[in-house]
Amino acid sequence: MVRRILSYVFIVFGLAALVLSTSRNAMEYISIKRDTTAWWGAYPCLNGDLVSLSYLDAVKRFNPPPNHVPLKKAEHSTSDNIVLYLHGDSYTYHLSDSIFTGTSAFHYIDRNHGLKFTLDTSKRNVLVIEVSERYLRPYFSTLRMLDEVGDTTKSTPAQASIYGMPLSNHYASILPSFEVNDLFNKYINQNLQCNLFNYNFIIPIFEYKAALNYYVFNRASGNVVISKDKNFLFLKETVSLTDAGSSYIPLNENDIQLLVNNFNVIYKHYRDQGFKEVYLSMIPNSASVVQPEGYNNLIPRIQSDTTLKMKIIDAHTLFKTEPTLYYQPGDTHWNSIGRQKWIDLVNEYLKQQQL
Amino acid sequence: MTFNSLQFLVFFMVVTLWFFRLKTQKGRIWLLLIASCYFYMSFIPEYILILGGTILIDYFAGFLIERNEGSTRKFWLITSLIANIGALAVFKYYNFFLGNINTGFHLLGRTMDMPFLKIALPIGLSFHTFQAMSYTIEVYRGKQKAESNFVVYALYVMFYPQLVAGPIERPQNVLPQLKEFRAYDWDHVKEGLARMLWGFFKKVVIADRLAMVADRTFGHTPESSSVALFIGAVFYSFQIYCDFSGYSDIALGAAKVMNINLMENFKQPYLSKGIHEFWSRWHISLSSWFRDYVYIPLGGNRKGSLRRKINVAIVFLLSGLWHGANWTFIVWGALHGLFVILLVQNNGVLKEGRSAIVTTLRVVANFVLVTFLWIFFRSENLGSAVGYIQQIFSFKGGTNYIGISVVEFLFSWAMIIIMMLRERYIESHYISSNSRFYLYTTLMVLICYFFGVFVENQFIYFQF
Known part of the structure; x- marks a missing residue:
């Protein structure tokens, strides 16, 4: 019995x-509701995402004393008329309009969710596309942005009909009305790990x-790799020889040309929709600048392509000068100094738009 | 859903417990079929349609073969074979052959741009199509009755433990077991779980650790030293063995828990004294499939020496092609065939050894030969494979870094030796004493967790 x-x-x-680990909604709800301080709470990500991923909080070299530089407020006036649309990823989460020069409004477009909007044609609309290097090829090898981001008053062409077959296989269209992927979440193992084991009282075992x-x-454990100088952690997919987002995967000219062509299509599309300017800012993987031997030069090759129409906000040149100053040793992202440097760079371009 | 994932562990727990709570075999079959569909769909959901299509065709073909005679009977067998081989041809070989045709035209100074298919290979396609073909062939030969229950037949093809990487089963072994209600038996549960743990150990502690070395040396061949490359090749030999036989152990263990016996797929192949013996110990379910359905129907060794050699060559070329649509696999298969013909068919380049020293030397020599042939299997293309071998024999310097530290290198060897000794001297996974079983389970779980490499590496044979 x-x-x-x-x-x-x-x-x-x-x-x-x-079921819970398959449902995106349930996982979002759980992640919001879970307390991080209680003994049964979720393991907090305090010292960098890679430190957390590898459970190396105890190793001080990846976890230096915090050097937090608060975001500088930009000067604003009543004549500000730029409406800034920032299409970005985790590098630019939580930014606000107060830090960007000359902006009367600011819209953040999370790459994972997209955004539909109506352009205010009485203003100077500017689109900045920020993309971290590891998402550059996976995302911009297709033109899905055109479907996910756009002015609702303008017709948005269907991607497949105009630009050819998307990279995913066409058998996905056999079941058009049934979202089978809702039943098979590709992040289910991470979600199960989170739901079954991500509790403060279990974390010491992971740390051992x-x-x-x-x-x-x-x-390091799991998908984290220690740099050659032993001072940085890298996400494995940014240093492998096979992942699309890697700094070291060999790239031929066709790979570069595909991206340049797609950026040109994107540039023309959003200019036609009414944007005064469209900027592209590619943020290098920390491996690209901290450990540049063997770097495939993805960003410099795109930026130096003479056929590229999109305007560039060059973060690579900025960050390669002093990478250890701008990147966090135990994180995939820049530190607060690097973030402010990038914002200053963007503001220089926004000032040009004010003129 | 790979076996070395949390999703599988939870899935296995739910399915197995539920399986034993059901009181009828009908309920159990339905449960296993639905679970197997979920298991397969967790890779690429839409491809269940291809699998379902071939299952339907083979199910009805089985009936029609049984109920007809003469040429009609043959017609339905051929229909079934075309459906299965057709799926393989389209999804696995179409782009390969097209690429070669385009290259051929290019060499002749002409252009031919037939479009490539932008499709991914369904997981385990080669395994379940071969298993399905064995059913219709056996029905055609009159050795197996056509299965009337569609759910049972579908489960024969889709039984989740062996769906994506074998063993490639025969209907005579599996179908009766699926139809028979088997009561819960703690001894079988213990044996199955112990075997699964052994499989996890081989996969996460050994194979995925050695993969770091193989990935490094095969990815950095030009700058690596001869010694590093040789170590990389040797480690790849053990990696692929622990990966594939580890998968088989988990599959056989998972089935055993439910009191279902699947065929053995490995018998310590690296202890073989020759290449022929190696093939009687490595991927036994595939070797025996080719023996039963290709080699013997071609005449086997009954039609003279020359014909026998040709038959062997055909089987190994097909075996190479079965593994993948790449010249590396074809050359790998061809070289194995060549060595089987040279070393065995000519009856005695190497005679049976009597002393322990001669036996040991033969085992080592065979392992080195198999290891060099694995280089073709692992390489991206033929040029890389030849370059890798050339670099080994150039005896030139270069970086000795193999992707892991010296301590981990020594630890890897220790694990390999433990694995070899255990498999040599303790073949059974059954532990009669409960306390010993609990101790073994606890130890293996701790070893797998603390010394396992968890990077969500797929099993190598999933790609086939």
């Missing part, structure tokens, strides 16, 4: 774990394993 009851408990528990790997085998 006890065995029977226990087996039903485990069946229900397992099914619930699978991480310490074992670090001190005995001289490497």
Whole structure:
């Protein structure tokens, strides 16, 4: 009897774990609601996402004392008439209009969600596309941005009909009315890890394993790699020889030309929609600037392409000068100094738009 | 859903517990079929349609073969074979052949731009099509009755433990077991779980650790030293063994928990004294498939020496092609065939050894030969494979870095030796004492967790 009851408990528990970890809505709800301070709370990401991913909080070289530089407020006046649309990723989350020069309004477009809007034609609309290098090829090898971001009053061409077959296989269209992918979340293992094991009272076990790997085998756990100088952590997909977002994957001219052509299509599309200018700012992977030997030069090659029409906000040249100053050792992102440097750079271009 | 994922562990727990709570075999079959569909769809959901299509065709073909005679019977067999081989041809080989045709035209100074298909290879296609073909062939030969219950037949093809990477089963072994209600048996559960843990150990502690070395040396061949490349090749030999046989252990263990016995796929192949013996111990379900359905129908060794050699060559070329649409696999298969013909068919380049020293030397020599042939299997293209081998024999310097530290290198060897000794001397996974079983389980879980490499590496044979 006890065995029977226990087996039903485990069946229900397992099914619930699978269902919750498959549902995007449930995971969003759980991540918002979970407390990080209680013993049963979620492991907080305090010292950098890569430090958290590898559970190396105890290693001080990846976890230097915080050097937080607050965001500078930009000067504003009543004559400001730029409406800034910033299409970005985690590098530019949580930015506000107060830090950008000459802006009367600011719209942030999360790359993962897209945005439909109506352009105010009485204003000077400017689009800045910020993309971190590891998402550059995966995202801009197609023209999905045209479908996901746009003025609702303008017709948006269907991607597949105009630009050819998307990269995903066409058998996906066999079931057009049934979103089978809703039943098969590709992040289910990360979600299960989060739901089943991401609790403060379990974290010491993960930290023991991480310490074992670090001190005995001289490497980080999971998808994190230690730099050659031993001072930085890199996300594995940014340094492998096979991942599309890697700084070291060999690239031929066709790869570069595909991206340049797509940026030109995107540029023309948004200019036609009414944007006064469209800027592209590619943020290098930390590996590209911290450990440049063997770098495939993806960003410099795109930026130097003479056929590229889109205006460039050159973050690569800025960051390669002093990468250790601008990047966080245990994080995929820049630190607060690097972030402010980039904002200053963007503001220089926005000032030109004011003239 | 790979076996070394959290999703699988939760899935396995739910399905297995539910399986034993059901009181009828009908309910169990339905549960396993639905679970297998979910398992397969978690890779690329839409491809279930291809699998479902071939299952339907083969199910009805089985009936029609059984109920007809003469040429009609043959017609339905050929229809079934065309459906299965056709799926393979389109999804696995179309782009490969087209690329070669385009290259051929290009060499003749002409252009031919037939469009490539932008499709991904369905996971495990080669495995389940071969398993499906064995069913219709056996029905045609009269050795197996056509299965009347569609759900049972679908489950024969889709049974999740062996769906995507084998063993490639025969209907005579699996179908009766699927139809028979088997009561819960703690001894089988223990044996199955212990075997699964052994498979996880081989996968996450050994194979994925050695993969770091193989990935490094095969990805940085030009700058690596001869010694580093040789180590990389040797480690790849053990990686592919632990990866594939680890998968088989998990598959056989998962089935065993439900009291279903699948065929053995490996018998310590690296202890073989010759290449022929190696093939009787490596991927046994595929070797025996080719023996039963290709080699023997071609005449086997019954039609003279020359014909026998040709038959062997055909089988190994097909075996190479089965592994992948790339010249590297074809050359790998061809070289294996060549060595089988040279070393075995000629009856005695190497005679049976009697002393332990001769036996050991033969085992080592065979391992080195197999290792060099694996270089073709692992390389991106033929040029890379030849370059890798040339670099080994150039004996020139270069970086000795192999992707892991010296401590981890020594640890890897320790794990390989433990694995080899355990498989050599303790073949069974059954542990009669409960306390020993719990101790073994706890130890293996701790070892797998603390010494496992978790980077969500897929099993190598999933790509086939």
